[in-house]
Each structure stands twice: as C-alpha cells, then as structure tokens.
Amino acid sequence: MTAATPVPSAARDVLVLMGLPLLAVLALPAAFAGGGTRRWFGGRADSQRAQAQEAKDAAAAAFYELDTAQRDLRISVETITAVDDSPAARQAVAEFEALGRRIDEASQRYIQAVDATDLDRHDLEASAAARARTALVAAKDELLNIKRELDRFASGLGPLLGKAETELARVAPAVERARQALRGAGAALDAARGAGLGADDLAARLAALAPELTKLNEGAGRHGVRPTLQRAERVAREAEAIRSAAERLPEQAAEIDHRLVSLRTRAQALTTRAGQVEPVLSELRRRFTAACWQDLQHVPEQAAQNVRQAEAKLKEAQAARDAQRWPDATALLSTVRALLNATDEAVSAAGDRLARLNAVQKDPQTEIERTRFAIRDAQRLAMSGRTAPDPRHARPLDDSVARLERAVAGLEEGRHPDYWHFLTETEAVRQTVAQVVARIRQERGAGR
Structure with a gap:
C-alpha cells in the first residue's frame, strides 16, 4: 500500500537516506515547494483551504494507521501460514488477501484525492478547496471503515494465531x-x-x-x-x-564373552554325554523289541555331528567378537545354542526312554491306573448336573476307554510286549481326555 503525493526525486532520495519511510515522504506534500513556506490569503478561500488541510491531515493519519495495522497483521498471517495448512487457515489467508485488495483500492483513491488539488497554491479557489476537502473526507472515511474491518478480522484470528505461535x-x-x-x-x-x-x-x-x-x-x-x-x-x-x-557396548562385549565360555563348556559336556548314548542303546536292544528303540538309532551320530557344527560356529562367533562385529557374533551364538539344545534333547531322550521302559516293564499297572483315573474324572465332569452325558463328550471318552483296553491287551500278547507302544497309547488317551475336559469347562463357562 503506497501514497503518491508528488515529491521531487532528489528530495525523496534524501529523505529515504535519512531513514524516513516512503509513506512519510509521501505525507510531506510541499516540503520542498516554494522554499517550504506556505502562502496564505485571507477571505473565504483561506477558510476552505484550512478545512481541506485538516481533512488532508486526518486522511493521512487514517492512511498511516491502516498501513501499520495491515503490516502488523501480515506478520500474524504469515505466522499462521508457516505452521497451519488447514482449511480454516487457508480461508483466513484468502480473506486477508481480499482485504488487501480493498486496502490498495482505497489507498489509491486517497492518493488521487491528495494529488488532485495543490492546497498550497496561492491562487487556490474556495470551490476547489471545498471539493478537495470533500474528496479527502470521503477517502478518510473509507480508510477508517476498512481499518475497522481489518480489526474485526484480526480479532477472529486469535485461535489460529495462538495455535501457530504455540507450534x-x-x-x-x-x-x-x-x-x-x-x-x-x-x-x-x-x-x-x-x-x-x-x-x-x-x-x-x-x-x-x-x-x-x-x-x-x-x-x-x-x-x-x-x-x-x-x-x-x-x-x-x-x-x-x-x-x-x-x-x-561394554556390557554387550562382556555378555558375548560369557556366552562363548559357557557354550564351549556345554559343548564339551555334551560330547561326553553323547558318548554314553551307545551303551543305553545297547541295553534297549538287548531287553526290548525293536519298536522301542529304532527311532533312537541316529542319536549318537546326530549328537556328534551337532557338537561339531556347534564348535565350528563357536570359532566363527569368536572371530566375529574379535572383529567387534557384535550382531554377527550374537547371531552365531544363537545358532550354537539351538544346536546344543537339540543335542541335549536327543541325548536325554535315550536315557529317558530306558527309564520309562524299565518302570512300565516292572509295574505297568501304575500307568494303567493313572490313565483310568483321568478317564473316570472326565466322565464325572461330563455327568455333573446332567442325567445323560452330551454325546460330543461321551463319544471321545468311550473311545478312550476302548483304546486303553486295547493297549492293556497288547501287553499280554507274546513274550516281548511293545512297552513303548503301550506308553505312547496311554499318553495319547490322557491327551484326548484332557481336551474333552477343557471343552466341557469352556462350554459351561460360556453358559452353554
């Protein structure tokens, strides 16, 4: 927004160099005219000239006030646009731009009103001064009206501006x-x-x-x-x-060092234990049918292979640790642990198999009673609160009774019973019974 009361270019340059705003330059309409001295004449023309000058001063004040408000508000709008891209923010920008166009138009009319009449002319007529006053009053009123609209717009920016300033x-x-x-x-x-x-x-x-x-x-x-x-x-x-x-890193390095030592020790222990599997297998072969031990035949060879792989991975893990490749060392140690866990389970399985077979050979009745108790307990639960069991529950329980009877009968056939088959059958029966019990409790818990 600018005002354009004519000012000699040389004078304009001097004032700008002095740090005065251009608007202030434009507000000095006759600072460099006639040596800076107004020439006034008496009579009605002088009265009209004075009134026109007062109107011009009032319009200039309104112009400066509006310009200042617009500049201040532009900073607020720019603050909002720097942070907020919401529809409300975009609408505020559009409204501000529309107000800016109206301000430019009103400013131009104000400048035209100022430029239209030289109030310092010695031969200014009273009618010209009156017209100048009317135009300047109209320009001032328009500037003040827009200033009020600008103020209302500024007050509505409060929430958006507050949010932007917070951001x-x-x-x-x-x-x-x-x-x-x-x-x-x-x-x-x-x-x-x-x-x-x-x-x-x-x-x-x-x-x-x-x-x-x-x-x-x-x-x-x-x-x-x-x-x-x-x-x-x-x-x-x-x-x-x-x-x-x-x-x-220091803690990680210490942990990896500890794991390296621990897993080496475990690998050595498993090597010793794996050597004890073959005597166990020999006893299983001597005392029990092939079905009781055939699935364990590969254990010694597999255990030795796993330990060798684990030891090779331990060397790689040590190299990774020395090179401080921590993720690689950690991954290799996890592989070693998995190999040793599998070996431990396989080696333990042979000894556990022999122990279980010895127990059932000596006293199969304990296993039988354990399984029968599980079936009877499930049957009581199935009948609780009912005059007849639900077929969905009764059928698998009846099948479990028959399956147990077949397993028991198998022990009495031949000179060398398949004790391992008997143990796997009783275990399967107990698992089936447990599933029935869980289903009954779930259904009753759900109110069915």
Missing part, C-alpha cells in the same frame, strides 16, 4: 533437544572407542545425521515449521538410539 514455540526446544542428543551420541561413541571397542556402524549412523543437522540449523523459515519439528524429533530419536547402543 513456533516448540521449534527452538525441539531443535535444541536434537542437538543435545547428537552431542550425547558423540560422547558415548568416544567413550566406547576409548575402551577399545569398535563402533564403526554406530559412527556411520551418526554421520548420516549430519545433513539433517544442517537443515535444522538452517531453520524453520527455510524448511517449514512442521517439517523442522518432525526432523528434530527424528534426529533426537536416532541419536538417542545411537547413544544407548554405544553405552551398551
């Missing part, structure tokens, strides 16, 4: 937190290196954040408030993760 207030603390997190990550990396621990992967992750820090330093004015906030939060999270990982 802006978050930028500096968020950026500072990101910087502090980066400094903390750098310090943790230096401490880890000082302890002789390599952290090349963490250093690479930290270096990758340098461009992000550059953008944070460039500020929200260049990259936007929300992107800057998001970038600051992302940098802070990543830097904190790097710091935490660097601080855990």
Whole structure:
C-alpha cells in the first residue's frame, strides 16, 4: 500500500537516506515547494483551504494507521501460514488477501484525492478547496471503515494465531533437544572407542545425521515449521538410539564373552554325554523289541555331528567378537545354542526312554491306573448336573476307554510286549481326555 503525493526525486532520495519511510515522504506534500513556506490569503478561500488541510491531515493519519495495522497483521498471517495448512487457515489467508485488495483500492483513491488539488497554491479557489476537502473526507472515511474491518478480522484470528505461535514455540526446544542428543551420541561413541571397542556402524549412523543437522540449523523459515519439528524429533530419536547402543557396548562385549565360555563348556559336556548314548542303546536292544528303540538309532551320530557344527560356529562367533562385529557374533551364538539344545534333547531322550521302559516293564499297572483315573474324572465332569452325558463328550471318552483296553491287551500278547507302544497309547488317551475336559469347562463357562 503506497501514497503518491508528488515529491521531487532528489528530495525523496534524501529523505529515504535519512531513514524516513516512503509513506512519510509521501505525507510531506510541499516540503520542498516554494522554499517550504506556505502562502496564505485571507477571505473565504483561506477558510476552505484550512478545512481541506485538516481533512488532508486526518486522511493521512487514517492512511498511516491502516498501513501499520495491515503490516502488523501480515506478520500474524504469515505466522499462521508457516505452521497451519488447514482449511480454516487457508480461508483466513484468502480473506486477508481480499482485504488487501480493498486496502490498495482505497489507498489509491486517497492518493488521487491528495494529488488532485495543490492546497498550497496561492491562487487556490474556495470551490476547489471545498471539493478537495470533500474528496479527502470521503477517502478518510473509507480508510477508517476498512481499518475497522481489518480489526474485526484480526480479532477472529486469535485461535489460529495462538495455535501457530504455540507450534513456533516448540521449534527452538525441539531443535535444541536434537542437538543435545547428537552431542550425547558423540560422547558415548568416544567413550566406547576409548575402551577399545569398535563402533564403526554406530559412527556411520551418526554421520548420516549430519545433513539433517544442517537443515535444522538452517531453520524453520527455510524448511517449514512442521517439517523442522518432525526432523528434530527424528534426529533426537536416532541419536538417542545411537547413544544407548554405544553405552551398551561394554556390557554387550562382556555378555558375548560369557556366552562363548559357557557354550564351549556345554559343548564339551555334551560330547561326553553323547558318548554314553551307545551303551543305553545297547541295553534297549538287548531287553526290548525293536519298536522301542529304532527311532533312537541316529542319536549318537546326530549328537556328534551337532557338537561339531556347534564348535565350528563357536570359532566363527569368536572371530566375529574379535572383529567387534557384535550382531554377527550374537547371531552365531544363537545358532550354537539351538544346536546344543537339540543335542541335549536327543541325548536325554535315550536315557529317558530306558527309564520309562524299565518302570512300565516292572509295574505297568501304575500307568494303567493313572490313565483310568483321568478317564473316570472326565466322565464325572461330563455327568455333573446332567442325567445323560452330551454325546460330543461321551463319544471321545468311550473311545478312550476302548483304546486303553486295547493297549492293556497288547501287553499280554507274546513274550516281548511293545512297552513303548503301550506308553505312547496311554499318553495319547490322557491327551484326548484332557481336551474333552477343557471343552466341557469352556462350554459351561460360556453358559452353554
């Protein structure tokens, strides 16, 4: 918004150099005319001239007031647009632009009114001064009306402006937190290196954040408030993760060293235990039918193979630890543990098999009674509160009774009963019964 009362270009340049706003320059319509001295004449023309000058001064004051309000409000609108892209914010921008166009039009009419009449002319007629006064009063009134509309618009911006200012207030603390997190990550990396621990992967992750820090330093004015906030939060999270990982390195190294020692000891123990499987198998072959031990024939060979693989992986894990490739070392140790767990289960299975077969050969009745008790307990539950059991429950329980009777009858056939088949059958019967019991309780709990 500008005013354009003619001012000699040389004088205009001097005033601008003195630091006066251009609008102030435009408000000095005759500062450099006639040596700066007004020439007044008496009579009616002088009275009209004075009134016109008062109207001109009042219009200039309204013009400056409106211009100042518009400039202040533009800062508020720019604050909102820097943060908020909501429909309400876009509507506010559109309204401000519309008001700006009206202000420009009113300002132009004010400038035209000022330029239309030279109130300092010595031969100014009373009628010309009166017309000038009328035009200047109209320009002033229009400027004041728009100023009131601008004020109403400004008061309606309160919620949007408050939200935007709150967002802006978050930028500096968020950026500072990101910087502090980066400094903390750098310090943790230096401490880890000082302890002789390599952290090349963490250093690479930290270096990758340098461009992000550059953008944070460039500020929200260049990259936007929300992107800057998001970038600051992302940098802070990543830097904190790097710091935490660097601080855990000594503990991680110690843990890997401990696991290496522990798993080596376990592998050695399993080698000894695996050597004891063959005598167990020999006794199983001598005393029981082939069905009782055939599935264990591969245990000695498989155990030895697993231990060899575990020992090879332990060497790889040690090399990874020496090279401080922590993820590789951890993964290799997990593989070693899985191999040793499988070996332990296989080696234990042979001894457990012999113990169970010995127990059932000596006293099969204990296993029989244990299974019958489970069936009877389930039958009582199925009949609880009923005059007849639900067929969905009774049928599997009846089948379980018949299956147990067949297993018991199998023990009495031949000179060398298949005790392992008997044990697997009784175990299967108890599992079926347990499933029926669980189903009954679930249904009754649901009110069915």
